[in-house]
Amino acid sequence: MIHRQSLWSWLCLAFILLYFFVPLYATFQFSLQAKRGQLGFTAYQNIFSAPDFSNSFLFSFQTALLTIAISMVLIIPTAYWVNLKLTWLRPIVEFLTLIPFVIPAVIVAFGLIRAYNRTLLTDSGEGVYVLLVGAYVSLSFPYMYRAVDTGLQAINVRTLTEAAQSLGASWIAILVRVIFPNIFRAVLTGAFITFAIAMGEFTIASLLSQPAFGPYMAATAARKVYEPSALAIVSFGLTWLCIAGVQILTRRNRGGRVPTALIR
Amino acid sequence: MAQTIDIASAPLLGVRRSRPPRPILRLSLTLLGVLPFFIFVLAFQFFPAFSIVTRTFARNSDGTFTLDNIISLNTPLIIGAYVTTTQISLITSILGGAIGFVLACAITIGGLPAWIKGGILSFSGVASNFAGVPLVFAFTSTLGRLGVLTDFLKTAGINLYPNFTLYGFWGLCIVYLYFQIPLMVLILVPAIDSLKKEWREASENLGGTRFHYWRYVALPILFPSIVGTVALLFGNAFGTQATAYALVGGGAGQNMVVTLLVTAQFSTDSLANPGLGNALAFGMIVVMAFTILIYTYCRRISMRWLAR
Numbered sequence: 001m002i003h004r005q006s007l008w009s010w011l012c013l014a015f016i017l018l019y020f021f022v023p024l025y026a027t028f029q030f031s032l033q034a035k036r037g038q039l040g041f042t043a044y045q046n047i048f049s050a051p052d053f054s055n056s057f058l059f060s061f062q063t064a065l066l067t068i069a070i071s072m073v074l075i076i077p078t079a080y081w082v083n084l085k086l087t088w089l090r091p092i093v094e095f096l097t098l099i100p101f102v103i104p105a106v107i108v109a110f111g112l113i114r115a116y117n118r119t120l121l122t123d124s125g126e127g128v129y130v131l132l133v134g135a136y137v138s139l140s141f142p143y144m145y146r147a148v149d150t151g152l153q154a155i156n157v158r159t160l161t162e163a164a165q166s167l168g169a170s171w172i173a174i175l176v177r178v179i180f181p182n183i184f185r186a187v188l189t190g191a192f193i194t195f196a197i198a199m200g201e202f203t204i205a206s207l208l209s210q211p212a213f214g215p216y217m218a219a220t221a222a223r224k225v226y227e228p229s230a231l232a233i234v235s236f237g238l239t240w241l242c243i244a245g246v247q248i249l250t251r252r253n254r255g256g257r258v259p260t261a262l263i264r
Numbered sequence: 265m266a267q268t269i270d271i272a273s274a275p276l277l278g279v280r281r282s283r284p285p286r287p288i289l290r291l292s293l294t295l296l297g298v299l300p301f302f303i304f305v306l307a308f309q310f311f312p313a314f315s316i317v318t319r320t321f322a323r324n325s326d327g328t329f330t331l332d333n334i335i336s337l338n339t340p341l342i343i344g345a346y347v348t349t350t351q352i353s354l355i356t357s358i359l360g361g362a363i364g365f366v367l368a369c370a371i372t373i374g375g376l377p378a379w380i381k382g383g384i385l386s387f388s389g390v391a392s393n394f395a396g397v398p399l400v401f402a403f404t405s406t407l408g409r410l411g412v413l414t415d416f417l418k419t420a421g422i423n424l425y426p427n428f429t430l431y432g433f434w435g436l437c438i439v440y441l442y443f444q445i446p447l448m449v450l451i452l453v454p455a456i457d458s459l460k461k462e463w464r465e466a467s468e469n470l471g472g473t474r475f476h477y478w479r480y481v482a483l484p485i486l487f488p489s490i491v492g493t494v495a496l497l498f499g500n501a502f503g504t505q506a507t508a509y510a511l512v513g514g515g516a517g518q519n520m521v522v523t524l525l526v527t528a529q530f531s532t533d534s535l536a537n538p539g540l541g542n543a544l545a546f547g548m549i550v551v552m553a554f555t556i557l558i559y560t561y562c563r564r565i566s567m568r569w570l571a572r
Contacts, residue, residue: 012370016366020445081294086294102552103552104552108312134304171297200398218510221401232398235398
């Protein structure tokens with residue numbers, strides 16, 4: 001009985017994995033065919049030596065780090081207060097942080113452009129960049145909030161706070177020097193996912209005409225044949241690294257119930 | 265006696281109670297801690313959404329109330345895009361949900377080794393994030409005209425082209441499934457994991473077979489999670505822009521899905537009717553609102569049994 005059941009499971013698994021791994025294999029093989037008649041890494045050499053690649057990559061890299069920093073500053077105090085005192089706010093904050101997961105990126109970009117039309121935010125380069133980072137910070141909320149919240153629930157927030165208070169610590173000191181070091185791992189998982197999202201994001205960056213990595217990748221498709229596959233492999237590797245980071249960080253936590261359930 | 269009088273008549277006697285003002289003060293200080301978050305949400309989420317809604321119902325010239333923008337959606341092109349998007353979303357959410365459910369069952373209760381479960385969960389985390397431009401590149405290398413699989417099938421005597429094209433309706437479905445299935449797995453595995461062993465034992469003790477257990481215990485408990493997640497997948501497919509743009513954006517599929525119609529409004533709104541873009545976006549917000557409603561309702565029901 002058990003044997004037959006696991007046989008079925010193996011069969012299902014094999015079929016489904018075929019669907020998932022054939023495209024990856026095909027992409028990799030395709031990316032090696034840039035030189036006629038032989039397999040090689042020419043396509044990879046081409047993309048890594050293109051200045052557009054490094055420029056857009058660095059742009060997205062910086063934007064991702066900025067997004068993570070702002071997201072942390074907004075989410076950690078909020079999640080802390082929600083856990084410590086404002087428990088009645090929890091459903092509201094949970095709902096608000098879930099919304100960006102559901103609202104399509106194209107609507108976010110459209111809404112921002114229309115809402116702030118003819119203000120400094122749309123009429124200057126810096127302003128549009130603020131909109132971009134703001135949109136990315138929103139996108140990070142579902143992951144960052146759940147990561148931080150899980151981290152806070154794993155430690156005893158109340159005891160730590162009271163201990164710090166009795167030693168005369170200010171609220172800032174409690175947050176920065178007591179709470180943050182204790183939830184650092186959890187914050188890092190949220191940061192990894194945010195990084196993966198910001199690095200590969202296409203819709204908002206392209207609609208706001210930003211020189212990001214996603215629009216750069218899309219632009220190569222029009223000009224090159226084999227380089228896009230090489231970029232796809234690079235991008236997949238980057239995403240995989242970020243998720244591996246999350247996995248490693250959560251493995252030693254209890255059960256690893258961090259936000260992987262909400263990864264898009 | 266003296267005590268009773270003291271407490272009861274304290275306010276009357278004019279004794280100042282020092283307690284009440286402090287919680288209020290402290291509450292406002294605490295609220296200050298969450299204020300930046302709420303200001304941010306207001307500026308970057310609520311206000312843009314609000315302005316889409318108000319502008320949908322405002323006349324361009326003088327801002328008075330009008331339904332013209334909504335009515336202007338009633339063209340074959342736009343209705344067609346909404347219908348196609350709904351079809352794609354239904355197909356990929358139901359099919360993705362079904363395949364994801366089978367996979368989730370296989371790795372949780374299917375008797376497979378534990379490392380497979382961990383591996384599939386990690387891979388699902390990556391694959392559900394692997395959407396948009398690079399995903400389309402991957403499928404172009406696989407099933408495009410020059411794709412590796414296309415090539416392989418040709419040598420095996422099967423010519424995919426010209427009867428099949430990746431750059432159309434079914435192509436979109438095939439590509440969307442790549443992130444829909446893993447998303448289903450990621451959300452359902454924890455739900456299946458929290459089915460208690462005692463429930464199965466209780467069913468067996470009462471003489472229930474495997475079928476009885478699934479029909480009367482497991483599926484009814486999992487059903488809200490399944491429906492809620494499928495609703496989420498529906499919304500996910502409905503709102504996808506990057507994948508659709510990279511696959512069919514430039515060519516004949518330019519008007520195929522709603523997100524691409526909204527995209528077109530960015531470049532043409534000075535020429536065309538700016539109210540139309542708002543109405544298109546408003547339509548999507550309505551669809552998403554329904555999705556969230558179904559998801560949160562289902563989640564609430566499923567939490568009755570699966571709360572941890």
